[in-house]
Amino acid sequence: MWRAVTPEPCPLQAALKIGTRGSPLALAQANMVRDLLIASHPGLGTVEIVIIKTTGDKVQDRPLAEIGGKGLFTKEIEEALLAGSVDVAVHSMKDVATMPPRTLTIDCFLEREDPRDALIGAASLDALKPGARVGSASLRRGAQVRLRRPDLVVSSLRGNVGTRLARIAEGAFDATFLALAGLKRLGLADRADAVIEPEVMLPAIAQGIIGIQRRSDDHRAAALLAPLNHAPSAAVAACERAFLRGLDGSCRTPIAGLARLDGAGGLHFLGETLAPDGSAHLTVERRGLAAQAAQIGTQAAQELLARGAGALLGRG
Numbered sequence: 001m002w003r004a005v006t007p008e009p010c011p012l013q014a015a016l017k018i019g020t021r022g023s024p025l026a027l028a029q030a031n032m033v034r035d036l037l038i039a040s041h042p043g044l045g046t047v048e049i050v051i052i053k054t055t056g057d058k059v060q061d062r063p064l065a066e067i068g069g070k071g072l073f074t075k076e077i078e079e080a081l082l083a084g085s086v087d088v089a090v091h092s093m094k095d096v097a098t099m100p101p102r103t104l105t106i107d108c109f110l111e112r113e114d115p116r117d118a119l120i121g122a123a124s125l126d127a128l129k130p131g132a133r134v135g136s137a138s139l140r141r142g143a144q145v146r147l148r149r150p151d152l153v154v155s156s157l158r159g160n161v162g163t164r165l166a167r168i169a170e171g172a173f174d175a176t177f178l179a180l181a182g183l184k185r186l187g188l189a190d191r192a193d194a195v196i197e198p199e200v201m202l203p204a205i206a207q208g209i210i211g212i213q214r215r216s217d218d219h220r221a222a223a224l225l226a227p228l229n230h231a232p233s234a235a236v237a238a239c240e241r242a243f244l245r246g247l248d249g250s251c252r253t254p255i256a257g258l259a260r261l262d263g264a265g266g267l268h269f270l271g272e273t274l275a276p277d278g279s280a281h282l283t284v285e286r287r288g289l290a291a292q293a294a295q296i297g298t299q300a301a302q303e304l305l306a307r308g309a310g311a312l313l314g315r316g
């Protein structure tokens, strides 16, 4: 007698789909997350990596600020999440807008990699000869370099880490900056000629922090991601991003900041806003409890606004 056969679950159907940009750094980060998920959940099944091309990847010939600020490296990935074609998305928090869609949540942060900038092409900022050509498409790095070394010539250098390293090697520029975190994750830390201390150049908000995004109502993804969250990194991300949000930061407004924990429940925050041409800057320093990370960032932003940061950012 014939009986209905229960269909086997299709082996090609992944248990979880991870959305990511296709750059070598983005893929290295997505692979890290896949490995962590599989290690934390041995019975999970296949985890698939889905590459999504973003506006920031498509437009390579213009400065990011000109194309329209934050969200350039995340918009299409967020759309894929909302459409259900991926379940989680791996982002460099540095590239994530301060106001992502409400229907999406980022509540999983991996342990922060080194937040400092690396200098390629010179042993220090001071070692560069007068008039040396610095390549950088980052408004923050451009403003910080002009502030400290007005004699240097800063012009746009875009592209992924490999492209930027190659442009220095071929002599198109004398020096550039890259996030040390990205170099480390690509196994290229030896290409850094110097590491810039935060006291010399404060890094970008959330530099070195990977955040994992999901649909807010996806409780399965929330449960899968929960063990991956690194609470101290979540706290410093909350502080730095509250500072950025408080200043209404976008790619047009050079803003830098770094929160550090002392291991005893304390948090120390340094923040900076600059005129894009490096002609002026304001810095702020705050200490408080790690448990109040976001408030510390918000208060630091309010202090800078009260001291005239709005005018510095070209809004006043």
Ligand SMILES: NCc1[nH]cc(CCC(=O)O)c1CC(=O)O
Pocket: 092, 093, 094, 095, 161, 177, 178, 179, 180, 181, 182, 206, 207, 208, 209, 210
């Ligand atoms: N803007 C691109 C970008 N987004 C995040 C990183 C580095 C990795 C990180 O900050 O976690 C980089 C490359 C760079 O600035 O060198």
